[in-house]
Amino acid sequence: MAIFRSEREGRLRLKIGPDAEEALRILNKKALKGNNEATEQIGLALEDAYKRLLQPSLETEARNEANKQADEEAIDVFGENLRQLMWAPPLGQKNVLAIDPGYRTICKLVCLNAQGDFLTNDTIYPFYSGDKKQEALNKFYSLLHQYQIQAIAIGNGREAERWVKSMKWAGYLSIFSVYESGASVYSASEAAREEFPSLDLTVRGAISIGRRLMAPLAELVKIDPKSIGVGQYHYEVNQKRLKERLDQVVMHCVNRVGVHVNMAGKHLLTYGSGLGPQLAQNIVVYKSQNGAFNSRSALKKVPKLGAKAFEQAAGFLRIPESKHPLDNSGVHPESYGVVEQMAKDLNCNIHDLLE
Structure with missing residues (x-):
């Protein structure tokens, strides 16, 4: 990729293909069978055909193949970089003060509670x-004490x-x-405007910084992956x-880690297996109208979340508040009976198995 880029910028010239003399020797060996008055003309025709037609075609094919291979390798690297960012360890539920250092002298401050809710902002x-x-x-100290920043x-x-640190x-x-x-x-995205319609861009950016520390996966899914800096x-x-x-990486990360359904927003839920933008929105609306889910089975009450969608999504949606410990695990509801029987056979409870 770097070589092709340098060529486009006029810094070097790239030539890809077999050695011309060796290529012509092979062609002549295969095509020239005798030594008569036509041999010289056939040889000249072969040389012309190679230099004018075959050589450019071979070079184009080699370039395309090299470019395709470079693309795939680069895309794999970008995907792995994104995976590492999304799997960064979350800080968890703590009161956070986020600082967005601005141009030269200005810093935007934002305070978030343990759930990531916006509390206040200031400029210093x-x-x-x-x-x-x-x-x-003075402002910094005041915010630290007022909001019990951790x-x-x-x-x-x-x-x-x-x-x-000083x-x-x-x-x-x-x-x-x-x-x-990112x-x-x-x-400046629609997601940010939807969440914080009355806040300006710099404050929204500071909120994103704070939330990335608390829950990287939940925050990064709101951003176009190409803008994250992969x-x-x-x-x-x-x-x-x-x-x-x-x-694919985003979806894999979300479903591998699982989603705390009572804490997750629409954008995170969208990537859950079997869901999508509409069902994710329905879950969020249902939560706001009826309160937090107290079990996985309660998800079946969400409008348009049918049996098939529940079957695909249930294993990835976590509900720590549920009385059933498996509702906060990667075990699918259809396998609860198997786990319960295992616990019975081992003469222990389900909590012991999960630990």
Whole structure:
């Protein structure tokens, strides 16, 4: 890919194909059978056909094959990069203060509760001198105490990270640097406008940074995978294949980890096996109208979530609040009886088996 890119930019010339002399020798050996007055003309015709027709065709074919192979290898790398980002360990349910370092001197602050709900936001200028710097410290301390902050998420900004870690209380809080690629894309997306219609782009971006720390998978599924920063020059590969691969990775990650159905939003649920945008929306609406699900079987009450969709999705949807421990496991409801019998045969309870 790098070679092809350099050629397009005029930095080098690339020639792919067999050695011309060797190729002509092979052709002559196969085609020239005698030594008569026609032999020389046939040889000239072979040379002309090779240089004018066959050689360019071979080069085009070799280029296409090399480009296809490079595409596939790059797409595999991009897919693995995305997988690693989505499988980053979540911080979990803690009160978080997120910092989005802006251009040079400005920092956007956002406070989130343990469920990731937006509480408040502010703007500080920690790298100004005098009153602005002291004001930044005062606002920071105030937010920490008022919202009982337990962890701090800092976007890409070394100065902001150094500023936070230089404070005397830094050792008492968990401070994390968060990979924020794609946060600006999310902040301008329809999903962000739907969640936070009254907030500006910079505040939405800071919220995304904080939530990425708390639950990377749940937050990253809201962003077009190509915008997350899966690798350089991803725009040069086959875009259809790239989209297919990245979508497969997202779906695999979601279904491998499972979804806490009472905490998940529409975008995360959409990737659940057997669901989709409409059923995901129906689940969210049902939760808002009827409260949290208390069992997997309660999902059957969701409009349009039929037996087939339930069969496909149930094993990936987790309900920790359920009285039945298997509702918070990867065991499908149709296999509950098998697990219960195993527990009975081993003279233990289901909790012991799951542990």
